[in-house]
Structure formats: structure tokens, C-alpha cells
């Protein structure tokens with residue numbers, strides 16, 4: 001299935017796909033800055049997919065980015081785009097704003113703090129993990145279940161999964177979802193090549209100026225540069241020429257054998273279940 005393309009795959013890729021990202025330490029992933037255009041011929045792929053990538057593309061370049069997806073897709077091919085859902089985040093924000101104004105509790109306050117992190121932290125942060133990382137490492141997290149429901153399948157984007165889990169194990173008891181989370185997080189703690197590269201980079205960063213380090217981070221692909229909802233993402237896809245738009249979820253897709261590839265689902269658990277999933281046809 002090398003004619004399925006996973007754009008900005010990060011660490012979620014399948015060897016049977018063509019995988020591409022600006023950072024790669026694996027032979028199954030091509031290393032390329034996609035803001036320069038996609039290094040493929042027109043009409044090459046049956047499927048073009050990206051998850052949690054579009055929000056990292058500058059707003060003024062989003063049209064060109066989606067147009068590149070369109071160009072490399074075959075006629076009648078499928079695009080699948082997954083982004084954080086601004087509408088859902090705003091709904092949650094308003095819900096907990098109101099609850100805290102009317103009947104605050106430790107739980108509603110913590111949920112309010114978390115949803116504000118989802119809204120802003122990845123946009124404004126100046127270092128890896130940001131305030132979200134700090135939230136996940138706090139000594140007593142009162143809204144563990146809420147955070148798990150929002151994040152879904154636990155992955156390495158949580159900076160210190162061991163510490164997080166040791167404090168929150170009780171919340172997982174008797175919860176099948178949680179068992180999956182724990183197993184995967186142990187794997188994620190493995191000594192990966194990515195971590196070695198990161199350590200070397202951090203060592204050399206010690207000798208660089210603050211502005212240089214900040215620029216490096218801001219251009220490094222982690223910060224969110226824009227957010228989308230059902231309306232704005234649909235409009236962007238339609239403006240480029242896509243048709244037959246459908247809202248999906250982690251499990252649902254018109255891509256053949258979607259769940260086998262475990263790109264939005266791991267061991268039967270949804271990854272980032274509160275996201276916005278849209279598929280469309282060229």
C-alpha cells in the first residue's frame with residue numbers, strides 16, 4: 001500500500017504506507033519539510049492522510065499545503081484530515097467557565113485549567129511539553145479521568161508517563177481503557193533513538209543564545225499555529241476542490257482496512273478521541 005501517504009507522520013506510521021515528516025530517525029519515514037511542497041508526482045496516491053499536522057502549518061500556508069495534498073492524490077482518492085477540534089474545546093471551555101461561576105469545585109476548576117491548556121498552551125509555549133507537561137506532572141491531579149477522556153490513548157507526548165501513571169494508577173483500576181494506556185506507556189519509556197538525538201541536541205543547545213534556541217523551538221514543528229472547526233476545515237477542503245466531505249471518528253474511515261494500520265486507534269483505544277476527523281474525495 002505504498003500508494004497511501006501519511007503526511008507529518010511523527011511516530012505514528014505504518015511500514016506499508018509512504019510516510020513523511022520534517023523529523024525522521026527511521027528508514028520507513030522520509031525526511032522532508034512539507035512547506036517546500038510535497039516531493040511526489042501528481043495523481044500518485046490513493047489516500048493522503050494527516051493527523052494533528054495542519055494546525056502546525058502557518059495559516060497563510062494552509063491552502064497551499066492542502067492543495068499539495070490534492071495534487072498528489074489520484075482522482076477519486078480519499079483525503080483524511082485530523083485536527084484538534086476548536087469547537088469542542090470552546091464548548092468545554094464555556095461549560096467549565098459557567099460551572100466555576102455558578103458552582104465551583106476542585107474538579108471543575110481543574111477541568112477549566114486543563115481545557116485552557118488545550119486551547120492555548122500548544123500555541124504559546126516556548127519549550128517542549130509546555131504548561132501541559134507541567135500539569136501532567138503535578139503531585140495531585142484531581143481530574144485524572146477527565147484528562148484521560150480528552151487525551152485518549154496515552155502516548156509519549158506526555159513528558160513523564162511513569163510519574164503520571166504512578167500517581168494515577170487507582171483511577172485506571174478496573175478500566176480496560178486504562179490497562180491499554182499503561183502497557184503502551186511502558187513501551188514509550190523505552191530508550192529510543194529519538195531520545196538520544198534529543199539529548200545530543202539539548203547538549204549543543206547549552207552553548208547557543210536564548211533567541212536562537214527559542215527560534216529553533218518555534219520553527220521545530222511542536223507549536224500550534226492555527227486551529228480549525230467543522231466549518232473552517234470543510235471550507236478549506238472545498239476551496240481547494242475536495243468534494244463529498246464526511247465527518248468521521250477515530251475508528252471510522254472509508255480508507256480500506258483503516259483500523260489495521262492503528263494510526264488513530266491503538267489496541268482498540270481511540271487516540272485523541274475529541275479531535276475533528278474529516279474525509280473527502282478528489
Ligand SMILES: C[S@@+](CC[C@H](N)C(=O)[O-])C[C@H]1O[C@@H](n2cnc3c(N)ncnc32)[C@H](O)[C@@H]1O
Nearest residue numbers: 008009010012021022033034035051052056221
Ligand atoms: C503533533 S505531531 C503529529 C504526528 C502524527 N501525525 C500523529 O498523529 O501523532 C505533528 C507532526 O508534524 C510534523 N511537521 C510539522 N510541520 C512540518 C513540516 N513543515 N514538514 C514536515 N513535517 C512537519 C512534526 O514534525 C510532527 O511530527
